[in-house]
Amino acid sequence: MISQAKTLVVKVGTSLVTHAGRGLDVEAIARWAAQIARLRQMGRRTILVSSGAIAEGMQRLGWTRRPQSMHELQAAAAVGQMGLVQCYESCFREHGLHTAQVLLTHADMADRQRYLNARTTLRTLLELGVIPVINENDTVVTDEIKFGDNDTLGALVTNLVEADALILLTDQAGLYESDPRLNSSAKLIEEAQASDPRLETVAGGTGSALAKGGMLTKVQAAKRAARSGAHTVIASGREPEVLVRLAQGERLGTLLSAQTVPLAARKQWLADHLTVTGRLRLDAGALKAVVRDGRSLLPIGVVEVSGEFERGAVVGCLDPQGREVARGLVNYSAAEARQIMRRPSAEIESVLGYFDEPELIHRDNLVVL
DSSP: OGGGOSEEEEEEOHHHHBSTTSSBOHHHHHHHHHHHHHHHHTTOEEEEEEOOHHHHHHHHHTOSSOOOSHHHHHHHHHHHHHHHHHHHHHHHHTTTOOEEEEEEOHHHHHSHHHHHHHHHHHHHHHHTTOEEEEEEOTTTOHHHHHHOOHHHHHHHHHHHHTOSEEEEEESSSSOBSSOTTTOTTOOBOOEEETTOTHHHHHOOOBSSSSOOOBHHHHHHHHHHHHTTTOEEEEEETTSTTHHHHHHTTOOOSEEEEOOSOOOOHHHHHHHTOSOOSEEEEEOHHHHIIIIISOOOBOGGGEEEEEEOOOTTOEEEEEOTTSOEEEEEEOSSOHHHHHHHTTSOGGGHHHHHSSOSOSOSBOGGGEEEO
């Protein structure tokens, strides 16, 4: 599967580009550049999602421990991003390749226009033979530092450009049935479906004090990437020539395959929202209509409205037990939705004094998760 992939998104974690968090490992970054240059010679297009900016900033500022305060994290990211970009640029230049720094936030993915702009820019860079080096814009966005991780960002970028494969490189050989750091006889999961819910139960926490992601975020990233038809490999970045060997068809690490039909671009954008501004709880009839029958959501099937949102916002649809099963663009504000819920569409005008749409969410703007 990976050997046939033409467009790859490769994510390297902090432990693979730094000296255990004490500044950048220039030799390691040079090896990544050399491997991606080889991929280029093999006809593969590669986007690199790289951690390491905060760790490099800590080194430059003389800090031995990752700070807790947001402004210090942002300062470290700002300082370290300079060194990270300089290092990648010089290493790729040795192979005659140009690089481009692209800083993204989850907010860029949530806004439709910015999403399309980022998509066009990245596709153009790939067509020009440039290697995009992507990181979260930690310097200006607080939530991404506090909650974000580059595994998720890698999956979002995979969906954004409709890449064929996502390669998540870590300091572990792959996903194990139990934590290999605690159980020496833990068995490596060589292949599974990305959508298998059992994977999340075996994924552990973060691997080090420097890294933000853990196996759970990688499993969730694979599940997200599968929505656009991309397969994911979780493999050790310590393996020599790991990217080249994967591209040549060698089986390394854990392959999490995509079994579902890729979502259309607009619905993929809806599915990629990490947060929603409101939620609609559905009754059993509406749940069946939306999830099983692929129909629009009508106000009569909504039993509860939570959150505050305006018309056109992305909202989540919950089953009677409170689990999110779908999300979409809502045709009415939260205040309006509370007035018309549990009522037939024919009564919307008499309740609100006007009538826009018979549906709360039209099926064309609705995606089942």
